[in-house]
Amino acid sequence: MKIHLPNSAFLGNIDPFLRDFDASHPGTLEITSNKKWISIHPAVLSMVAALGLTIEPSNIKCEKFEATSKHYLERMGLFKFLRMKSGIEITEHDPAGRFIPLTQIKDSVGLTKFITDMIPLLHVEPKQAEPIRYVVSELARNVLEHSLSEHGAILSAQYYIKSNTIRIGIADTGVGIRKTINQSYNAKDDMDAIRLALMPGITGTTKREGGTELNAGAGLFFTKSIANVNRDYFMIYSGKGMYKLLKHKPTAKYTPLHADPFDDRHSKGMDFPFWQGTVVGIDISLNTTKEFSMLLDFIRDTYAKAVRERKKAKYRKAKFT
Amino acid sequence: MIHIKLFESVGSFAENKDLARDIRMKRLIPALDKGEAIILDFKNIDSATQSFIHALISDLIRNYGAEVLDKISFKNCNETTQKIINIVVDYMQESE
Numbered sequence A: 001m002k003i004h005l006p007n008s009a010f011l012g013n014i015d016p017f018l019r020d021f022d023a024s025h026p027g028t029l030e031i032t033s034n035k036k037w038i039s040i041h042p043a044v045l046s047m048v049a050a051l052g053l054t055i056e057p058s059n060i061k062c063e064k065f066e067a068t069s070k071h072y073l074e075r076m077g078l079f080k081f082l083r084m085k086s087g088i089e090i091t092e093h094d095p096a097g098r099f100i101p102l103t104q105i106k107d108s109v110g111l112t113k114f115i116t117d118m119i120p121l122l123h124v125e126p127k128q129a130e131p132i133r134y135v136v137s138e139l140a141r142n143v144l145e146h147s148l149s150e151h152g153a154i155l156s157a158q159y160y161i162k163s164n165t166i167r168i169g170i171a172d173t174g175v176g177i178r179k180t181i182n183q184s185y186n187a188k189d190d191m192d193a194i195r196l197a198l199m200p201g202i203t204g205t206t207k208r209e210g211g212t213e214l215n216a217g218a219g220l221f222f223t224k225s226i227a228n229v230n231r232d233y234f235m236i237y238s239g240k241g242m243y244k245l246l247k248h249k250p251t252a253k254y255t256p257l258h259a260d261p262f263d264d265r266h267s268k269g270m271d272f273p274f275w276q277g278t279v280v281g282i283d284i285s286l287n288t289t290k291e292f293s294m295l296l297d298f299i300r301d302t303y304a305k306a307v308r309e310r311k312k313a314k315y316r317k318a319k320f321t
Numbered sequence B: 001m002i003h004i005k006l007f008e009s010v011g012s013f014a015e016n017k018d019l020a021r022d023i024r025m026k027r028l029i030p031a032l033d034k035g036e037a038i039i040l041d042f043k044n045i046d047s048a049t050q051s052f053i054h055a056l057i058s059d060l061i062r063n064y065g066a067e068v069l070d071k072i073s074f075k076n077c078n079e080t081t082q083k084i085i086n087i088v089v090d091y092m093q094e095s096e
Helices: A015-020 A042-053 A070-075 A108-122 A126-147 A177-181 A190-198 A219-229 A292-313 B006-010 B017-033 B050-064 B066-070 B079-095
Strands: A002-005 A029-033 A060-062 A099-105 A153-160 A165-172 A234-239 A241-245 A266-269 A275-285 B002-005 B038-041 B072-075
Touching: A002 A015, A002 A042, A015 A241, A029 A042, A042 A099, A042 A153, A042 A165, A042 A275, A099 A108, A099 A126, A108 A126, A108 A153, A126 A153, A126 A165, A126 A219, A126 A275, A126 A292, A126 B050, A177 A190, A177 A234, A190 A219, A190 A234, A190 A241, A190 A266, A219 A234, A219 A241, A219 A275, A219 A292, A219 B050, A292 B079, B002 B006, B002 B017, B006 B017, B006 B038, B017 B038, B017 B050, B050 B066, B050 B079, B066 B072, B066 B079, B072 B079
Parallel strands: A002 A029, A029 A060, B002 B038, B038 B072
Antiparallel strands: A099 A153, A153 A165, A165 A275, A234 A241, A234 A275, A241 A266
16 A cells, blocks of 8 residues: 655545555555645544554555654654654654644543543633534544444544644544445445435444434434534545535525535545545534534434434325326 | 432543443333333533433333333433433434
8 A cells, every 4th residue: 555645635635635545455555755844634644543553564664754844743643553663853742732642542441531531632612622522432433333443443633723623533444334334224335325324313233213222323424513513624535435525605694404415515536545444534613613502403403304204205105096 | 219320420421332321221221110210310411422312211212112201300411411312312202
């Protein structure tokens, strides 16, 4: 496999980075980078770290980074995940208020501890912390419950002062969304599976409305809704499919949520290099963080309507002759 | 009547579904089977995820019917937690 860390890769312009990923020869990993500057979303870092965990260190080839911003990769813990020495010397700073370095979460207890420890590091107000810990909990639990990855969830986050935004990335190298969804549905391709996974009340664990005792199929819908209401980016990539919720104009008085992600302003593609597993990236702008409770009102309406409509679609029709 | 103080077992952010399931299996179901009323006390809980609330009560609504809600009081819920409980209660009843 080959992966190149470009000059810039954030959710808005991440497509070229993803398309450049070479998934062939999964037993080796070659990492290259832009020579001058590397400015990347935590989802990109999480992807590289997740790939690194699947490869023997002797089969990882990482060129010497020359970019001025190379220290960032060391500080985020990338080379620990690649199990190699970077040769980059840094002065460790207290990460409070700035970033959450790459972290591997392998079980439920570890996740609870991570969420407890994480929020103080970000130094955000309680109302801003609410969607952040919600998103991290739902996304990481999805990985732990559905990905079947022996390496668990690889997560990182960064606060960006200029945009006053928290950016979060989580990657796994598990079975991918299509395999999970197709335990109960028949998604014809990766994009179809992503679409189903983003709908409220759809879970791979059962076709029954209301889900199972432990799974309702709502975690990704809630996460996308948090981004949508706040007019932030959200990206999900699995197999050859990539769906990206795009920003929308702030003029609308309120944001109606959609049960079908294809009804949201989005871009998508189903011809990306194959990612074995799932990657999710989300931006949470702290300037526009709407009251979480207001978001829940939107979700309640949209969710119940989606369940009603699915039930109605199964009704038998009267025959008129 | 049993009074379950959730904060003691799940902390201020109720998100661990495994703990929710344990509470349901070990405390809620036995109480309901004995015909006891339940107080689920959310005092000191800042927030809960939908996944946690689903793991805590969805199977009760499915197995005992929506009437089970007459037996359960949700106490000391803040606005956010109330709304998440309402989302789960709504979609479980819509699903029946």
